[in-house]
Amino acid sequence: MPKYAMVIDQSRCIGCMSCVVACKRENDVPPEHYRTRVLEMVSGEFPKLKSELRSELCNHCDNPPCVTVCPTGASHKEEDGSVQIDRKKCVGCKACVAACPYNARYINEEHGYADKCSFCQHRVRAGKQPACVATCIGKSRIFGDLDDPNSEVSQILRKHSYRVLLKGAGTRPNVYYINQFPKKS
Amino acid sequence: MAFSRRNFLKYAAMSAEGTMLAETPFLSAKAREKAEGGNVHYVPTTCEMCFWKCGLIAKVVDGEVVKLEGNPLHPQSRGRLCGRGQAGIGLLYDKDRLKVPMIRTGARGENRYKQASWDEALGFVADKLKAIAEKHGPEAVALFAHGSPGTYFNNLVRAMGSANVAYPSFSQCLGAREVAWELTYGQGPNSTCERVDLANSRVIAMFGTHLGENMHNSQNQEFAEAVGRGAKIIVVDPRYSTAAGKASMWLPIKPGTDLALLLTWINIIISEGWYDKEYVAKYTTGFDELKKSVKTYTPAWAAQETELPMRQIVEAVRDLGRYAPNVMLHPGRHFSWHGNDTQRGRAMAIINALLGTWGRPGGIWLPAKLDLPPFSENPPHPEEHKDAVVFGDYPFAGGEGLTQVLRDATIKEDPYPIKAWLVAGTNLLKTMPKQALTRKAIDKLDLLVSIDVMPTDTVMLADVILPEATYLERHDGLYPITTREAGIALRQPAIAPMYESKPAWWIGSELCKKMGLGEYAVKDNWEGRMRRQAKAWGIDYDELADTGYISIPGSAAPYITATNQPTFKTPSKKIELVSSELEDEDFDVVPKYEPIEQPKTGEYRLLYGRSPVHTFTRTVNNQWLWELKKENEVWLNNKEADRLGVKNGEIVRLENQDRVRSEPIKVRATERIRRDCVFMIHGFGQHSPAMSRAYNRGADDQNLITRYKVDPICGSTGMRVNFVKIIKEASNA
Numbered sequence: 061m062p063k064y065a066m067v068i069d070q071s072r073c074i075g076c077m078s079c080v081v082a083c084k085r086e087n088d089v090p091p092e093h094y095r096t097r098v099l100e101m102v103s104g105e106f107p108k109l110k111s112e113l114r115s116e117l118c119n120h121c122d123n124p125p126c127v128t129v130c131p132t133g134a135s136h137k138e139e140d141g142s143v144q145i146d147r148k149k150c151v152g153c154k155a156c157v158a159a160c161p162y163n164a165r166y167i168n169e170e171h172g173y174a175d176k177c178s179f180c181q182h183r184v185r186a187g188k189q190p191a192c193v194a195t196c197i198g199k200s201r202i203f204g205d206l207d208d209p210n211s212e213v214s215q216i217l218r219k220h221s222y223r224v225l226l227k228g229a230g231t232r233p234n235v236y237y238i239n240q241f242p243k244k245s
Numbered sequence: 246m247a248f249s250r251r252n253f254l255k256y257a258a259m260s261a262e263g264t265m266l267a268e269t270p271f272l273s274a275k276a277r278e279k280a281e282g283g284n285v286h287y288v289p290t291t292c293e294m295c296f297w298k299c300g301l302i303a304k305v306v307d308g309e310v311v312k313l314e315g316n317p318l319h320p321q322s323r324g325r326l327c328g329r330g331q332a333g334i335g336l337l338y339d340k341d342r343l344k345v346p347m348i349r350t351g352a353r354g355e356n357r358y359k360q361a362s363w364d365e366a367l368g369f370v371a372d373k374l375k376a377i378a379e380k381h382g383p384e385a386v387a388l389f390a391h392g393s394p395g396t397y398f399n400n401l402v403r404a405m406g407s408a409n410v411a412y413p414s415f416s417q418c419l420g421a422r423e424v425a426w427e428l429t430y431g432q433g434p435n436s437t438c439e440r441v442d443l444a445n446s447r448v449i450a451m452f453g454t455h456l457g458e459n460m461h462n463s464q465n466q467e468f469a470e471a472v473g474r475g476a477k478i479i480v481v482d483p484r485y486s487t488a489a490g491k492a493s494m495w496l497p498i499k500p501g502t503d504l505a506l507l508l509t510w511i512n513i514i515i516s517e518g519w520y521d522k523e524y525v526a527k528y529t530t531g532f533d534e535l536k537k538s539v540k541t542y543t544p545a546w547a548a549q550e551t552e553l554p555m556r557q558i559v560e561a562v563r564d565l566g567r568y569a570p571n572v573m574l575h576p577g578r579h580f581s582w583h584g585n586d587t588q589r590g591r592a593m594a595i596i597n598a599l600l601g602t603w604g605r606p607g608g609i610w611l612p613a614k615l616d617l618p619p620f621s622e623n624p625p626h627p628e629e630h631k632d633a634v635v636f637g638d639y640p641f642a643g644g645e646g647l648t649q650v651l652r653d654a655t656i657k658e659d660p661y662p663i664k665a666w667l668v669a670g671t672n673l674l675k676t677m678p679k680q681a682l683t684r685k686a687i688d689k690l691d692l693l694v695s696i697d698v699m700p701t702d703t704v705m706l707a708d709v710i711l712p713e714a715t716y717l718e719r720h721d722g723l724y725p726i727t728t729r730e731a732g733i734a735l736r737q738p739a740i741a742p743m744y745e746s747k748p749a750w751w752i753g754s755e756l757c758k759k760m761g762l763g764e765y766a767v768k769d770n771w772e773g774r775m776r777r778q779a780k781a782w783g784i785d786y787d788e789l790a791d792t793g794y795i796s797i798p799g800s801a802a803p804y805i806t807a808t809n810q811p812t813f814k815t816p817s818k819k820i821e822l823v824s825s826e827l828e829d830e831d832f833d834v835v836p837k838y839e840p841i842e843q844p845k846t847g848e849y850r851l852l853y854g855r856s857p858v859h860t861f862t863r864t865v866n867n868q869w870l871w872e873l874k875k876e877n878e879v880w881l882n883n884k885e886a887d888r889l890g891v892k893n894g895e896i897v898r899l900e901n902q903d904r905v906r907s908e909p910i911k912v913r914a915t916e917r918i919r920r921d922c923v924f925m926i927h928g929f930g931q932h933s934p935a936m937s938r939a940y941n942r943g944a945d946d947q948n949l950i951t952r953y954k955v956d957p958i959c960g961s962t963g964m965r966v967n968f969v970k971i972i973k974e975a976s977n978a
Contacts, residue, residue: 074456074457074465077858110490111489194324197327198473242492
């Protein structure tokens with residue numbers, strides 16, 4: 061049984077937004093909404109600065125608050141570890157949008173359902189990588205199966221120290237971040 | 246927790262097969278269509294969201310292009326497309342596209358046009374061109390172009406007997422770089438795709454080159470690879486660019502003093518013995534003279550001139566020396582900065598030579614071997630009727646011509662009148678410095694024809710507007726690709742041209758016919774021509790159309806070996822540290838530093854650059870890219886913002902030394918830039934209401950570039966020589 065996860069190697073992200081555009085197109089995300097985004101955060105004082113580029117998306121949490129609060133069961137955890145939304149069951153009540161500590165969800169106003177990153181389930185089922193991963197110019201996004209010890213994600217997480225976002229929230233995310241800053245050799 | 250049994254079984258089955266994430270490699274469009282079945286078509290072609298010419302695969306369902314992906318067979322995309330490339334569909338289906346031929350009915354700039362048939366519009370253009378050529382001579386017809394459409398109109402004007410053709414890519418962009426490297430090595434670093442071996446480099450030094458923001462696909466893939474590998478990145482830039490964020494050393498240099506740093510580095514490389522003695526002895530000339538001439542450029546002097554810490558100046562170049570030759574000083578791309586640009590490029594080329602990077606892993610790879618027979622189906626163009634004006638008095642002006650010289654000649658009618666401009670794929674108002682002159686020149690014309698996809702500011706001044714099909718709707722040719730290996734790619738349509746748009750080859754060819762120059766027209770159609778060209782080149786066209794790229798086996802020879810020796814097409818057949826060609830023309834044979842004018846108190850040098858999601862003004866109206874970057878901001882150092890009392894996000898105007906004011910623009914108060922300069926992304930501030938999304942968004946940097954400094958060697962226009970003040974909107978009333 062797969063347990064899908066994404067590893068983001070932040071040092072390899074060059075902030076090109078290719079993932080963002082690919083996702084919008086692949087998943088017909090309406091104008092002004094995003095399933096994924098890339099933040100550039102610079103800290104310090106001139107000229108001693110430090111830059112972090114961070115891709116954010118649904119964390120497909122193992123303890124997902126969006127699922128807990130969903131009154132209809134539309135938001136659910138699947139056996140492959142991903143969190144998905146059954147659009148037929150979703151009534152667009154926005155409880156999940158408010159509950160998600162990662163700001164990963166939005167309401168599709170035209171159709172009246174909540175939407176967010178699906179780890180490109182339709183592509184993965186067809187044997188493809190998620191659209192953002194497939195086009196990532198820096199190979200900063202890596203997707204795979206944590207239950208497979210030989211998968212690239214498993215190997216990376218064995219080798220690297222990693223972090224997850226808002227660990228204290230107890231959500232147990234499946235998006236892992238490595239190399240927050242580039243190595244300064 | 247909801248969990249469907251059906252999904253469970255599906256996954257279990259897939260998992261058992263173990264095929265879950267094994268992406269089927271792309272081998273050919275037909276193979277993929279067969280594997281997927283249904284009504285899906287795949288068309289491999291070439292992107293034109295910028296000019297890197299990435300191979301892409303368009304997915305077409307029921308005649309609609311639904312997705313663009315990188316072609317994994319193509320070395321410039323390697324299966325990946327950048328954000329702009331992904332957004333190509335946004336151009337194809339942009340509601341604001343030019344849809345039908347139009348002839349102007351109102352005053353110029355009034356936006357009043359009547360719709361015309363192609364026959365009428367082309368007839369109108371041909372009659373006018375003929376009349377102008379008859380009255381003033383064929384040289385009175387000129388062409389400005391960028392990208393592939395230029396080819397077809399270049400053919401037209403040359404068939405008429407005019408050689409007045411200019412591409413802004415030379416004088417407003419990378420001309421000085423090309424000339425600098427040609428003078429030094431006899432060859433440039435390649436303008437479509439620089440031959441930089443970033444993937445294997447141990448130290449990469451960049452002057453202002455903002456990879457990550459300047460989004461050239463394969464180059465950025467390799468840059469990320471280098472960063473991921475822990476290569477040392479040194480970024481010299483007054484602004485903390487995305488690339489600077491990846492650097493182990495950021496040198497926020499005082500703008501305009503790059504040559505001081507470069508010459509000091511040359512001095513350190515020589516005096517501390519970091520240079521590759523064997524390489525220098527074998528491949529270069531002029532070492533002793535170079536050594537002598539750089540002695541006075543000391544680290545202490547450079548520290549004062551560049552306002553960089555002396556320790557960093559020395560450390561950075563020692564890093565380059567320590568890991569040489571597997572290092573590079575990136576040649577850069579947009580190069581027309583301060584008017585001394587060829588010499589800056591020379592200094593960069595010289596450093597690479599001293600460190601022995603040309604032809605070495607991690608440096609500048611040697612060009613792939615590609616020897617294609619010439620192919621033509623038309624008679625040679627006639628001798629030019631009168632000498633072209635486009636080279637001015639600049640001995641090293643490139644074959645692409647100098648746009649501003651052509652503009653000046655049009656205004657002054659000197660040495661002869663120029664009365665018609667064809668403008669294909671370039672937004673001259675936003676490309677060339679000193680817009681007032683561009684406007685003045687246009688007012689001197691009897692005919693301005695625009696061939697373009699979008700109703701840009703320049704298009705909307707034209708007498709006749711000819712709507713070109715986008716790159717996803719047209720054949721454009723076979724492209725010889727010379728990355729590490731050589732190969733052939735092509736552009737072919739994913740769908741038929743929408744509306745009444747036409748491919749540029751057709752427009753150019755029909756004009757030839759209407760002008761009575763039928764022998765220069767396309768025989769049948771461009772695809773037919775491409776097929777015959779492929780045959781002449783020994784390429785299977787059907788295979789190429791199916792795969793998008795065919796590599797030439799045995800063409801790769803990137804590094805110097807005993808049997809793979811570099812050749813230099815300079816007069817001495819060596820790398821010329823001291824340039825004999827510059828000596829012949831009485832220029833400094835080795836670059837010399839001369840300080841340039843600096844801003845007065847209260848003024849900031851205006852710097853401009855790129856966003857990763859925009860290609861100049863070409864993309865600002867694209868739904869997906871517009872959404873990500875709707876307008877530009879002016880980057881201003883926090884301390885300066887405090888001093889002026891302007892807040893982050895506040896709307897201001899910029900006023901330059903000639904009292905020209907910008908459109909309103911938001912302040913981005915930041916630590917990421919020096920206090921003596923401001924920065925804005927180029928391409929915003931569209932005045933054409935026909936570009937509905939981009940209209941009046943952000944400010945136009947080119948509007949503020951009323952001054953430019955011409956490089957005396959090659960004639961390119963240094964544009965980072967303007968100074969601006971920040972004007973608060975309240976005091977503007």
